[in-house]
Amino acid sequence: MRQAKGFREAHFAVCPLVTSNVRSAAEGAGARIIVTLPATSRIPPQTARPSRPGFMNRFANPGQFMRLSSVLLPWLSGAAVLTLTVGIIWGLFYAPADWQQGDTVRIMYVHVPMAWLASLGYFSxxxxxxxSLxxxxxxxxxxxxxxxxxxxxATFICLATGSLWGEPMWGTWWVWDARLxxxxxxxFLYLGHIALIRAFDEPARGYRAAAILAIAGAVDLPIIKFSVQWWNTLHQPDSITLTGAPTMSMTMLAPLFICMAGFSLGFAAVVMARLRAALMETRARQLLSRRHADREAA
Structure with missing residues (x-):
């Protein structure tokens, strides 16, 4: 203990020997406790481990996406071309005709995959x-x-092939059926999404408005799926369901599955190629803008 400017100070070293009784006695005597560290004591700093990027953040880096897509895109494109070639040739030339619809049923090898991709694309x-939000x-x-x-x-092709299929079966190109x-x-939701993105001078506002529309418009997807069950529709029920056996023979179902896989791979390849092109265009614009700014600064 020592006197210093009218008050007493008690110096204690940080060690296990300093008990609460000693601190209480010092405080009762009117001393202010000053905790000091001994010269030999070292408290290691808290070093945080570098956090590993999550699954979404791992693919959020445009550079990493470009590297990954440069490897995947050729494989996706090749697999799409090979699968589509097998599926289309099998479906159009070797699969049997329907006993009631005849060769008209072959339209389904394009119509059904396009209907699948229309819903899958909007879900994406x-x-x-x-x-984004x-x-x-x-x-x-x-x-x-x-x-x-x-x-x-994909949605337009689905509607067009459906009309081509419906005219000989229903006797009309279009009916206001619940599924159709x-x-x-x-x-129209797709067209609205495309227009909203480009409707604002500030890109961020366009992206936000389009994202809200995409989320709100997703309510149409279950309506498309269950419309043939909820209402009396002219459109035939689904031939493939998760709860029951398919209503078509395997000789027709196998090429249909192959076509669906091929069109899905092609859809993914086209989207990936477009996204790569958009990223390269954005990068080129940034470089040109930076070069222009450097010239003005010089």
Whole structure:
């Protein structure tokens, strides 16, 4: 203990021998406790372990996506071409005709995969919208920008082939059936998404509005799926369900599955190629803008 400017100070070293009784006695005597560290004592600093990037953040880096896609894209494209070649030739030339619809049924080898991709593409838009609004994923907006036109083309082909299939079966090119109408609504949702992204001078506002539309419009997907069960529709029920056996023979089902796989691989390859092109265009614009700024500064 020592006197210093009217108050007493008690110096204690940080060690296990300093008990609470000693501290209480010192405080009762009116001393201020000053805790000092002995020269031999060293407290190691808290070193935080570097956090590993999560699954989503791992693919959020444009450079890492470019490296990964440069490896995947040739394989996706080759697999799509090979699978589509086998599926289309098998379905159009070797699969049997339907006993009632005849050769008209061969339209399904394009119509059914396009219907599948129309719904899958819009579901991907909704996922990208959630990633953008909630997690601020840097590639989600750009991915949605490139998925939209491809999904819209798939939906248009689905509607066109459905009309070609419906005319000889129903005697008309179009009916306001629940399944057909809900798919038409999906096509308009695609067009609205494409327009909203480009409707604002500030890209961030366009991406946000399009993301909200994609999430809200996803309610149309279960309507498309269950429309033939909820309403009395002219459209035939689903031939393939998760709960029951397929209603078509394996000689027709096998090429249909192959076509669906081939078109899905092609869809993924086209979207990946468009996204790579968009990233390279964005990078080129950044370099040109930086070069222009450097010239003005000089």
């Amino acid at each position: 838009l909704a996922v990208c919208g959630a990633l 909630i997690w601020r994923h840097p590639l989600a907006d750009l991915a949605a920008l490139e998925i939209g036109p491809v999904g819209a083309v 109408t809900s798919v038409l609504v999906l096509f």
